[in-house]
Every structure is written in C-alpha cells, then in structure tokens.
Amino acid sequence: MAEKVLMKGNEALAEAAVRAGCKLFFGYPITPQTEVAAYMSKRLPKVEGGVYLQAESEVAAINMVYGASASGARVMTSSSSPGVSLKQEGISYLIGSDLPALIVNIQRGGPGLGGIQPSQADYWQATRAVGHGDGHIIVLAPSTVQEMADLVALAFELGDKYRMPAMILADGLLGQMMEPVVLPDVLDSAALPDKPWALTGHQGQRRHQTINSLHLDAQELENSIIRRFERYETVRLVEQRAECYLTDDADVVVVAYGAASRVVRSAVNHARDEGLKVGLIRPITLWPFPTQAIDLQIEKSQAFLAVEFSMGQMVDDVRLVVNGRRPVSFFAHTGGIVPTPEEVVVAIRRVIAGEQIDIVPFKSKLTGDRA
Amino acid sequence: MSSVSESLKSPVLFERPQALADVLTNYCPGCSHGIIQRLVAEAIDDLEIEGRTVGVCPVGCSVTAYDFYNCDMAQAAHGRAPAVATGMKRAHPENIIFTYQGDGDLASIGMAETVHAATRGENITVFFVNNAIYGMTGGQMAPTSIPGQVTQTSPYGRDVTTAGYPIRVCELLSTLDGTALAQRVTVDCPKNVRIAKKAIKKAFEYQIERRGFSIIEIVATCPTNWGLSPDAAFKWLDENLLPYYPLGVHCDRPAEAAAAAEQGDKDPAKPPVLVDQVAVRTPQQARTDA
Numbered sequence: 001m002a003e004k005v006l007m008k009g010n011e012a013l014a015e016a017a018v019r020a021g022c023k024l025f026f027g028y029p030i031t032p033q034t035e036v037a038a039y040m041s042k043r044l045p046k047v048e049g050g051v052y053l054q055a056e057s058e059v060a061a062i063n064m065v066y067g068a069s070a071s072g073a074r075v076m077t078s079s080s081s082p083g084v085s086l087k088q089e090g091i092s093y094l095i096g097s098d099l100p101a102l103i104v105n106i107q108r109g110g111p112g113l114g115g116i117q118p119s120q121a122d123y124w125q126a127t128r129a130v131g132h133g134d135g136h137i138i139v140l141a142p143s144t145v146q147e148m149a150d151l152v153a154l155a156f157e158l159g160d161k162y163r164m165p166a167m168i169l170a171d172g173l174l175g176q177m178m179e180p181v182v183l184p185d186v187l188d189s190a191a192l193p194d195k196p197w198a199l200t201g202h203q204g205q206r207r208h209q210t211i212n213s214l215h216l217d218a219q220e221l222e223n224s225i226i227r228r229f230e231r232y233e234t235v236r237l238v239e240q241r242a243e244c245y246l247t248d249d250a251d252v253v254v255v256a257y258g259a260a261s262r263v264v265r266s267a268v269n270h271a272r273d274e275g276l277k278v279g280l281i282r283p284i285t286l287w288p289f290p291t292q293a294i295d296l297q298i299e300k301s302q303a304f305l306a307v308e309f310s311m312g313q314m315v316d317d318v319r320l321v322v323n324g325r326r327p328v329s330f331f332a333h334t335g336g337i338v339p340t341p342e343e344v345v346v347a348i349r350r351v352i353a354g355e356q357i358d359i360v361p362f363k364s365k366l367t368g369d370r371a
Numbered sequence: 372m373s374s375v376s377e378s379l380k381s382p383v384l385f386e387r388p389q390a391l392a393d394v395l396t397n398y399c400p401g402c403s404h405g406i407i408q409r410l411v412a413e414a415i416d417d418l419e420i421e422g423r424t425v426g427v428c429p430v431g432c433s434v435t436a437y438d439f440y441n442c443d444m445a446q447a448a449h450g451r452a453p454a455v456a457t458g459m460k461r462a463h464p465e466n467i468i469f470t471y472q473g474d475g476d477l478a479s480i481g482m483a484e485t486v487h488a489a490t491r492g493e494n495i496t497v498f499f500v501n502n503a504i505y506g507m508t509g510g511q512m513a514p515t516s517i518p519g520q521v522t523q524t525s526p527y528g529r530d531v532t533t534a535g536y537p538i539r540v541c542e543l544l545s546t547l548d549g550t551a552l553a554q555r556v557t558v559d560c561p562k563n564v565r566i567a568k569k570a571i572k573k574a575f576e577y578q579i580e581r582r583g584f585s586i587i588e589i590v591a592t593c594p595t596n597w598g599l600s601p602d603a604a605f606k607w608l609d610e611n612l613l614p615y616y617p618l619g620v621h622c623d624r625p626a627e628a629a630a631a632a633e634q635g636d637k638d639p640a641k642p643p644v645l646v647d648q649v650a651v652r653t654p655q656q657a658r659t660d661a
Binding site for chain 2 (some may be wrong): 051055057068072073081201212
C-alpha cells in the first residue's frame with residue numbers, strides 16, 4: 001500500500017491534479033484556496049510542459065483555461081466563492097463550447113465579500129446557475145482530505161468523457177485542514193483520452209476545426225442545447241455517487257455533503273449510542289444529485305433531515321426527490337459558522353420524535369436549541 | 372501539344388489566399404474587415420504556417436472570422452481573446468496564435484486582458500481593428516470614438532467632459548516592456564495596404580522568433596454605422612481618424628536593440644523581449660529553493 005502523508009486539503013488536491021496529468025494551472029489569489037495556487041506555482045515549473053500562470057483576474061484565468069482546454073490540454077483553475085462568481089462568464093462559454101476543465105471552489109461565506117470561514121452557500125450557483133444559459137457542470141463534493149485528492153482524477157475523467165466542465169465544490173474547512181492521505185498514482189500520459197476535436201492546428205492532416213458557442217440560427221442553437229441535454233441525461237443516470245452510512249435500519253436519514261457530513265457523521269454516531277436509528281446519505285456528486293440513493297431510502301425511513309452550512313440550498317434537491325412522500329426537515333448554520341455535532345443530535349432527536357423542523361439560525365428559533 | 376495549351380492559359384495574377392475559406396463574407400460594402408482578413412490570410416500563406424496556426428475571434432463584427440479561415444479557430448467571450456490565446460500558446464508553444472479583435476472588445480471590455488498579455492510578453496499576435504465604433508450592436512460610442520464623433524450613444528458628439536477621451540492603444544502598449552511590436556496601419560489605399568501586409572507578416576514573424584507580444588492596429592472603416600458611403604467613409608477616416616491615430620511603428624524593441632547593438636551599445640536601455648528569457652528572482656524565492 002502506498003505511503004500515507006500528512007497534507008492540507010488544498011495541497012493534496014493540487015498534487016492529485018498534477019498526478020492526474022494536469023500540467024496547466026491558471027488562477028488568481030483568494031482566501032481560502034491560496035494553497036492550491038501556491039502549491040502549483042512551486043510544483044508545475046518542475047513538470048515537463050508544466051505551466052503555472054497567475055492571471056490578472058479570475059475572468060482572465062477562466063478564459064486561459066478555455067484556451068488551454070480548447071487546445072486539448074488537461075487544465076484547471078481554483079478559486080473561492082467571490083472569485084467563482086467572476087468565473088461564471090467563462091464557465092458558461094466552456095459549457096456552450098463543450099469544453100472540459102476542472103474548476104475548484106473552496107467555498108467561503110457570502111454574499112458579496114462575505115467572510116473567509118467555511119460555507120456551503122454556493123450550492124445553487126454550482127448546481128443551478130453556474131453561468132448564463134441552459135447548462136450544467138459536473139459537481140463533486142469531497143468530505144475528507146483523502147477525497148480532496150481522489151475526486152480530482154474523477155473530475156478530469158468525467159469532464160473529458162462527457163465534454164463538460166467539472167467542479168470540485170469544497171470549503172475552507174476541507175481546504176485548510178490536515179489529514180493523512182494516500183496520494184493517487186501518477187497517471188500514465190498514454191492513458192489520457194484522445195481529443196480529436198481539439199484545436200491543435202490542422203498540421204495539413206485534417207480539415208480545420210472551430211470551437212464556438214455562437215449559433216445565430218435559433219434552430220441550430222436549440223439543436224445544440226438538446227444534444228447537450230441528452231448527454232446530461234446519461235450523466236444523471238450513470239454518474240450519481242453517494243455514500244450511505246448506517247442507513248439500512250435508519251428511521252431517520254440525514255442528508256449532508258462535504259464538511260457538513262463530517263459533523264453529521266459524528267452526530268449520527270452519538271445518536272446511535274443513544275439507541276436512535278439514524279443514518280447518513282452523503283451526496284458525493286451534487287450534480288448529478290444522487291436521486292437514486294435517496295429514492296431507495298424512502299421505503300426504509302420515516303423522515304429525512306438535511307443539514308447544510310447555508311440557509312437551505314441542497315435541501316431543495318432532497319425535497320424534489322422525496323416529492324412529499326416523507327417529511328423533510330432542515331437544520332443549518334451559515335456565514336462561516338460550523339454547527340456542532342451536539343446541535344445536530346438535538347435536531348435528530350426532534351425528527352425521530354416525529355417533529356418536522358426547519359431550523360435556520362434565526363435568533364428566535366435558535367435560542368431553545370442552543371440552550 | 373500540351374506545351375501549347377499550357378502557354379495559352381492565362382497566368383494567375385490574383386487569387387484567394389489558401390488560408391482564407393471559400394465562403395461568402397457577411398461584411399458590409401466598404402468595410403475594411405475583408406481587406407484586413409485577406410492580408411492576415413496572405414501572411415499565413417507566405418509564412419506557410421496555416422497548419423500550426425490557431426486564431427481567436429471574440430465578440431463583435433470580428434466574431435464571424437472563425438468561418439473565414441482555413442486554420443483552426445476559436446470563438447472567445449467579449450474582450451477575452453488575449454486570455455484565451457494565452458491558454459492556447461501555453462498549452463502548445465510551437466503553435467502560432469493570433470487574435471482578431473475590434474475596438475470595443477480590445478480597448479474597453481478587454482483592456483485588462485490586452486494590457487496584461489502585452490506586459491507578460493505573451494508570445495501571441497494581436498490584430499486590432501479600430502473603426503472607432505461598435506459595429507455589430509449597431510453603432511455605439513467606442514473607447515476609440517474621437518471627440519465630437521456622433522454615434523448612437525453619443526448623439527450630440529463625443530463630449531470629452533463627460534465621456535472622456537479616446538484611447539490610443541499602440542502608444543499605451545508601447546510603454547510596456549513585454550510589447551515587442553506595436554504598429555498602426557490602415558488600408559485606405561494600395562500603398563497603405565502594402566504597408567499593412569508587411570506589418571502583419573512581421574508580427575507573425577516576431578511570434579515565430581519568440582520575441583513576445585505583437586499588436587498591429589488597423590484603422591478601419593465602418594460605413595454602415597458611420598452613415599457614409601464606402602468612398603466617403605475612407606475620406607472621413609483619412610481626415611478625422613488618422614490625425615488622432617498617427618500611423619507608424621510605435622514600438623519595435625527587437626529593431627531598437629539591433630540598432631543599439633550596431634552602434635556598439637552593449638547595454639541598450641530596452642532589451643529585446645524573449646519569451647524564454649530567465650526572470651530575475653527575489654531573494655526569498657532563492658531561499659525557498661535552496
């Protein structure tokens with residue numbers, strides 16, 4: 001077995017990207033993703049053909065990614081919430097041009113400049129509105145430093161396979177924490193997929209090619225979007241990923257992703273110690289949302305509880321799957337506040353007792369629960 | 372017999388450059404884009420680089436250029452062509468990358484990308500078509516519209532007290548050490564077309580020689596949005612735009628360095644920019660590596 005090393009989440013992610021064959025990184029400084037860029041600036045110049053470039057803006061960085069991806073390269077950028085907002089224009093163009101790329105969002109609190117503490121408030125942005133126009137990107141949510149490393153290769157693979165941008169949606173907690181990690185093996189460059197569509201120069205060998213998202217003919221545009229959405233249907237069917245923890249006999253299932261799922265896992269363990277039958281479904285793919293795992297759980301459980309570091313975004317997707325068949329409760333903190341396992345245990349007890357709760361951190365509602 | 376029939380064929384005096392696609396243009400009568408795009412294609416042919424050339428055309432009348440070339444082409448977001456070209460050049464340094472941008476695109480929404488690509492000495496070639504107006508959206512004031520110029524959004528003429536002054540892009544970029552070549556040309560007469568062609572070719576040659584960032588600004592017409600006939604548009608260009616935008620080489624660092632070297636100046640003030648030139652490192656960087 002490969003050696004375990006102690007690494008920060010951001011650095012493990014960056015190293016994993018290099019090992020997955022990503023030789024080009026374009027970024028712009030922002031907390032709390034700083035270590036990704038810093039690591040790449042040190043590492044990539046030592047890699048043959050490696051490029052680290054600090055762009056003049058997030059806008060420029062994502063467009064450099066667009067250029068490199070259009071040329072067929074495995075390429076990435078990383079940022080944090082306000083910076084990802086700036087990248088949205090470029091992400092929309094990547095979607096419209098069917099270009100793969102890895103975009104990392106180490107989320108912080110928002111809106112606006114927000115704060116620099118961990119947050120999950122960009123869920124809607126990532127899964128619903130990552131740029132203008134009809135379109136989606138693949139969104140992966142790690143919950144450990146190990147997964148910060150492991151999901152990178154998957155993001156590149158899925159992106160290349162479906163010609164879609166892929167995002168790793170983590171947060172300041174996962175980016176900054178250190179854990180032991182087994183780094184993935186270095187990918188053999190021969191294993192990288194062919195990209196016959198790439199703009200490499202025709203070299204006199206083929207007809208010239210164009211990468212483009214402009215279709216002035218409305219029918220042509222509709223056709224291109226429908227073709228893309230047919231691909232999305234395949235992704236929805238075959239690429240859902242979720243971890244089910246103690247769900248087989250669970251009366252109540254908590255749904256939480258990323259750093260929130262770490263808190264929930266502790267809470268579930270505490271609750272199990274009390275004899276409460278509770279489990280955790282942890283979405284690993286946020287888009288496609290793991291509807292199958294939740295759907296299968298409906299027969300087994302009486303109620304669901306979503307826990308997030310936001311005012312309630314992923315809970316929408318849970319409610320869409322459950323579709324009124326079971327009550328869906330909600331518990332959250334936001335703005336950089338990480339809930340304690342004890343708070344979640346209190347919420348679990350109430351849901352198990354048959355209550356349907358909707359606990360957002362309004363002061364009036366909170367007082368009782370925190371006391 | 373065959374030699375007789377060969378000799379009866381008239382020699383080809385003028386033909387479509389190979390790099391230019393055999394498609395109908397969608398440009399208006401009297402628009403300079405057609406001439407400029409042809410000159411770019413001629414230069415690609417002359418240098419025999421079509422197979423390794425990739426063009427980037429962002430938003431504006433320039434966008435449809437992706438249909439007009441036989442080399443690989445990418446469309447880019449408004450103003451972002453130099454960033455897209457940067458990504459392409461860094462991924463495939465052996466390829467020849469050019470952008471083809473208008474004035475609103477390059478000098479307004481894309482000014483940051485333009486300035487930073489230039490100051491990085493990004494080894495790309497930028498063709499900047501300056502017709503002092505937004506063409507595709509129907510004639511709004513551009514960053515290069517001249518004082519007093521009437522447009523859809525400066526209906527009383529560009530008032531510099533509220534709308535500010537136009538930007539002289541070549542002069543501005545000439546102040547940056549990463550700019551190898553900044554030259555302004557126009558295509559209003561055969562003589563100037565020949566000068567423009569030479570400049571366009573030189574810009575590609577500088578990229579091939581890895582000399583850094585090159586920009587050729589072409590002062591151009593937009594008869595439709597200027598509300599003038601093609602003839603009158605070129606006359607208006609000569610009388611109004613050229614005095615504000617003087618033609619000529621505004622910066623040619625490789626030539627300056629060569630001239631300095633010829634005069635025995637071992638330490639010219641501005642060295643030629645080479646992309647693979649080793650950068651000076653800070654002491655802290657040196658410590659980190661040690």
